[in-house]
Amino acid sequence: MGREPTVSRDSYTDHHVYVSLECECAWEPEHGLQLVFRDGRTITKVGPYDGHLTNASAYGDPSLTDVIYGSR
Template sequence: MGEKIISKVIGTLTEDDSLPDWWIGEEIEIPFFDHEKVGISFTDYDQEHDETFLAEADDALRHFLALDTKDRAAVTHLVYTNCMDFLEAVEPDPADDDLRAITDESEIWKFVQPTEIYVTRRLYEQEDLYVQVACACDWDQEHGLQLVFRQGKKLTRVSGQDGHLTEADAYGKPDSEDFLLSQF
């Protein structure tokens, strides 16, 4: 393993030898997910060219780790909608019967498993830091689910894992036309 950096929030991260500018930390408890342990990595962090990244990443993580299940409940409708939109777009499959039978939107979280958290800087428009939570989900096994929090404070994207931090970036539109991002 490579060099090490220290986050005041999560401790030591080690540079991944196979992925330049990726720093891998230990699993920590995430209050948003009922204290489930999830690994956190800093991605695209070049120490020589981004002097404020580490401090901004720690701030974003402090905000994100202050979010709990009440905050998760506040965004449940968005995750449920993502699931239902996906199911409407694909051929019916008996494997999805449990999802289609949901009567209380909060049940959607039974079908979401956080797998990794990435803290990264947006490269377009406002170059802010984002906490990107990659999840497996039962409705889209190929692309999964991602929840993206600008500055770790507020959910600004719910989508499949497509490599984009914002809808604006994914679809080449202005930030003002990105519904969740424009509410930040």
Template sequence: MSKEVISKIIGRLKQDTGLPDWWKSEEISIPFFDNMKLTITFTDFEPEDDHTFVDEADQALTNFLKLTAVDRDSISELAYQNCMDFLDEVEYDEADEPLRQIKNKNEIWNFIQPTEIYVTRRPYKEQDIYVQIACECDWEQEHGLQLVFKQGKKLTRISDQDGHLTEADAYGKPDEEDELLSKF
């Protein structure tokens, strides 16, 4: 029988049988994505070793679940720029033409499909809690897109899904040289 942990915000999370330090919730309505229902997974979490994780994750989720489509639209420029930067680096493909024709940057969300939300502790430096949204996107089918929110409050990274929570960690640079993270 699998173990469970209880979040005061999202309820019961069941231990993943294949990844014992992953804990999955039922689907939760996510206001940031117009109440789309997504699973939230606590990752790299061992309850016997990290006694404050659930409380910190609950605080981050409280913050994140207050974000709405208005907050999503406020980062449209960054999502759009991620798309355009990628398209500028690859060979022209006619299938990408709808992306190139975007007039209103908020339209970029029509080309992004969130798949799951992860809540994890940064393994380096300040070891804070981050909410990471894994997405598929029409321009980067292989690596997708991730949106990362420090403490669930503010976007601190938008990139392909590369396993890193911050640009500082991905590129081995100081936090203060990480453009979004340094604005937190």
């Protein structure tokens, strides 16, 4: 799992800057845990690491824009 935060800009939709942190955790050893912050102040996603910045982008579903944790 990554040891450094990843900083990126969403160039497709909202153009905000996102910081993604990934770490190992006992309850999800395969994917670990991902925490994503938008503009350094708002959590936008918590869950297994999948590389996406939001649940809306992870599932291609704009109705998930404000969903921080999805149990899909």
